[in-house]
Amino acid sequence: MAFFSATGFRSDREYTLYNKIAARLLPFLLLLYIVSFLDRINISFARLSMATDAGIGDVAYGLGAGIFFIAYCLFEIPSNLILRRVGARFWIARIMFIWGLVSAAMVWVHSPLTFYVTRFILGIAEAGFYPGVVFYLNYWFPRRLRGQATALFVIGIPLAGAVGAPLCGWIMVHMSEVAGLHSWQWLFLLTGLPATLLGVITYFYLDDSPDKARWLTADDKALMAADRQAEMREHPEVAHSHSTRAAFASGTLWLLAFVTFSIVDALYALSFWLPQIVNSLGVSNAFDNGLIVAIPSVLAAVCTICVARHSDRSGERRWHLTGAIIAAGVGLCAATFFSHSAWISMASLSLAMMGILTSFTIVSSLPGLLLSGAAAAAGIALITTIGNLGGYVGPFLLGWIKQSTGHLEYALVLCGMLLFAGALITLWLPELRREREAPNVVPGDVVA
Template sequence: MKLLSRSTFQNETDWLLYNKIAWRILPFLFVLYVIAFLDRVNVGFAKLQMAADIGLGDMAFGFGAGVFFIGYCLCEIPSNMLLQRLGARFWIARIMVVWGLLSISMMFIKTPTAFYVLRFLLGMAEAGFYPGVVLYMTYWFPSYARSQGMAYFNLGIAIAGVVGSPLSGWIMQNFAGDLGLAGWQWLFLLEGLPAVILGFVVYFYLDNGPGRVNWLSPVENQRVVRQLADERQHHESAGADHRFRAAFVNKGIWCLIFTNFALLCGTYGVSFWMPQIVRNLGVQSLLDTGLIAAIPFAVASVCMIAVSKHSDKTRERRWHGTLCVVASACGLIFSACFHDNPYLSLAGLSLAMSGGLAGFCVLWALPGVLLTGTAAAAGIALIATIGNLGGYASPFMMGWIKESTGHLEYGLYVLAAITLLGAVTMFAVPQLRKGGVAGSVTEPLSV
């Protein structure tokens, strides 16, 4: 089985070579992101029990869920610069061990203030993981295959929802009271441990980049290094800048920043509140809540792979990305309109998640093309840093609207409006409108 589509590559030699690389690193990175996303959003399930135990209201929960991203944003750019300097293997291992320990520490919180502090520290600890992996992809894959690589990595979000939602419900339902611990305390303990364990595995498994890795032959190492160097040179000659300051003045990067912000508003707004949304549909069992909450993520996992492969095959980004973001907004509106119908509401959430996650795959294939070198590291981190403020804003906004009006669906309308603005900025990326972005060394991206 080949992970990367044959139609993406100009010859079979490269197709086989980059599939060999894909099988080595993508499944492992995927597992890491499943753990990361699970530790990031399992607080949504924990709230179903934890809120009463520590006196946590809806708006307070929204603030605590979102304050994670304040710590995340403060440390993201320096974290990515350190990854480039110290190497992915050491830095990603460090990130995982620290965030795993802090995630486990969530089991000891007794007050809303402790909840806020640990969520903030957890954000600081995890900062740099996602943009670090995006940067790491540029070390291994040419830009014309990167959307597929990002799709398999982002599949971690979908699978975390498919597996994590029922798992979280099962843990809380079946472990409650064991050893004197509440179900939500067991949730943080059992879902935080894998991050610590895998952090040590990262150090011994990941390689910092091609050139001297022992699972590629000398000829294969040289071929990858040469092709990626040629591609960087091609992008620079087409206008991609490698200087650090370029990350802050590139108009295309700022368009992607807002698109990412809009997508993250929708994705995290739905992810953090999905258990509550399902509960509002009349579901009472924690396990049933988890199983139903998994449906939108399962649908999204299929759509994001299909869209990313088609985008890479056609070398087209502008319309693929824009239409995905529009679809996400339409799904949010549809779910809000039919909030009292379980089937139609879930259909809308499935469309919202599918469009959002597929949009991420297309979006994150672009920064390494618009910029190279140090500018790429800074630009990727900048997109993630400001974009992740959406992860702070949307849960808090949803909580405020729910507490003020008693209607969670009103928050979905606001998320839809923000997402539609994200579609506009994706469509407006100057380099895509002018045809100035190269999709490969020899072929331009279609616009």
Template sequence: MNLLSRPTFDSARDWALYNRIARRILPFLFFLYIISFLDRVNVGFAKLQMAADIGLSDTAFGFGAGVFFIGYCLCEIPSNLMLQRFGAKFWIARIMVLWGIVSSCMLFVHTPTAFYMLRFLLGISEAGFYPGIVLYLTYWFPTYARSQAMAYFNLGIALAGVFGSPLSGWIMQTFAGVGGLAGWQWLFLLEGSPAILFGTVTYFYLDNGPGKVHWLSAEDNARVTSQLAAERGANERDGARHDFGAAFTNAGIWCLIVTNFTLLCGTYGVSFWMPQIVKNLGVRSLFTTGLLAAVPFAVAAVVMLIVSKHSDRTKERRWHGTIATALSAAGLAFSACFHTQPWLSLIGLSVAMAGGLSGFCVLWALPGVLLTGQAAAAAIALMAMIGNLGGYASPFLIGWLRDRTGHLESGLYALSVVTFVGALTMACVPQLRQRRAAQRSVVSDTPA
């Protein structure tokens, strides 16, 4: 099965080669991201039972859900630099095992303060996972195929919602009271353990990068490394800087940072509060809540793949990202406007999630074009660091507005405005000069 689109590549040989790489690493990486995103999905479900057990208000839950990102953001840049130093397979494995241990320990939470502390530690533990994978993909895929690679990785978000939501509801409903533990305690234990297991597997399965991997021939190893080196050289000749300080001074990167922040506000705001939103539609069964909460993620999984393939094929990023982000904002407003009509509200959330995740796939293909080397590593981490503050801000904002107004839809209206600002910012990304043909000519002509 070919994961990457044929029209993206000038050479049938390269199409076959990069599809071989994609089949080797992308399914594994997206499975790891499913495990990662379960931490974002399960806390929303746990809240349905945990709030009463430990005395958690909506504002307190929003703060606790979001404080994860404070710890996460503080360690983003150091983590990505450590990945470059120690190698991807060791560093990603270390991240996963540590966050699995902390996530499982959430079952011991009995007070709001303990909830805040463990969520903060979980953020520190998981810091660097997403930007580390983004950086890792730049080691394997040329720019013109990177949006598709990001889409398959980000598919983990959608499928974590598709499968994780019903699974979370089923665990809480089925295991409640077993062994003297509440359903939400079993949820944290059972959904935290896979990170420990597959973190160990990661160390033995992943390779640090192309060059000497056993599942490629010597000729293919050399071809990949020489092509990517040629592309980096072309980027640098066209003005892409590689020094560390460039990550903080590039105007295009700051546009991407703002857009990423707003997209994460919308995506995490919906993800954390989706179970409550569905419950407010009149659904009482936890399992049914999980099934309905999966619908927007399922729609997003299909749309994001279509958008990313089209973006790679046309080699256009800015307007793909702008339109997708604007649709996300419109979906949030639509869902809030029709909050009293369950299916219309769910359609709005589906549009919001599809637009948000499609925007991510395009957005994260750009840092490696604007910058290279250490600057790219720092820029990717900086984007994730500041962007993930949206994961702190949006759950807290929704919880605070709901406590003040008594209406959950007021938070969705606020997120819609924030996300629309992201669409305007994405439209302001400096026009990338038309250097793709020259780059790909360099790459295609590079001898193995």
């Protein structure tokens, strides 16, 4: 299967090798991300009945959905640095095994307090998964392919929506009171335990690096080494191993972290509340709701791959990222202004999801292009950590505004305004303006 087009490769052997690596790694990592994102989808569907069974109101739901990200952010950077030291195989397996158990344990939630506590522990358990995998991809793919490789991983978000939303809807409709459990309890159980099983499989399936991969031949490894040397000559900054301090000293990464915050704020605001938005459009059946919620996710998956491929081919990042962010903001605002029309509203939300996921993919690949070594691991974790604070702010903001005003659309406009601010920052960043010609080390980088 050809994951990458032949354009841009130095030889047929190189084209065959990187598609071979992609075929080995990307479908499996994509599966892991789909399962991980079910933690975001299941909570949005469980909310449909938890209000009655466990007393979870709009504000409590928004707080509990978002508190996950507080814990996630606290442990994300340490997790990525540990992964670099102990190896991806063990650390990613550990993350998945524990978070699956904690997610399944939400079957015992019976009050707002237990909801908050379980979500916080879940955030600790899952911390570091996404930035860890993005950093792991740097070991296997050269910079000219990382946008596409990251996109093929990140489409786990829309695919989780496309598959997970109907699945969650089906569970909510058909599993109520089976074995004495509410449908939302079955939802947490059936979407949590697969992560634990995959954690065991991960330990035996993944390799820490190309050097340890038995499925690569000696010629394959030699070709990858030669490719790395060629990349170092073309981009001298990747020849250095930057220290962790470089990430924290980089003003550019802090600004990218804000941009990521604006994207993630919109992503989780939309993900956590989309079933409720669709319900407000008159779709009350949970399964039908899930099918409609899947539509923006399917469109976003296609858009993300196409834009990432074009960005890699052209080497241009700034305008691709800016355009995607603006599209997301326009979509959120349009969904608000045309909330009276179900068709226009869904089209606008689809545009928003396409822009959100495309921009999220591009911004996630940037630290690996601007930094190397420990700084790349810390930089990816840094922008993901700050960005994931948006995962707390977005759901809580929507819940608070909806309960206070009765109008969910006001919060969507605020999310759109934040995205427009992120687009302006992206246009201004000088490193992104230069990246196409010859990416420079970010000011403030310290070479170890």
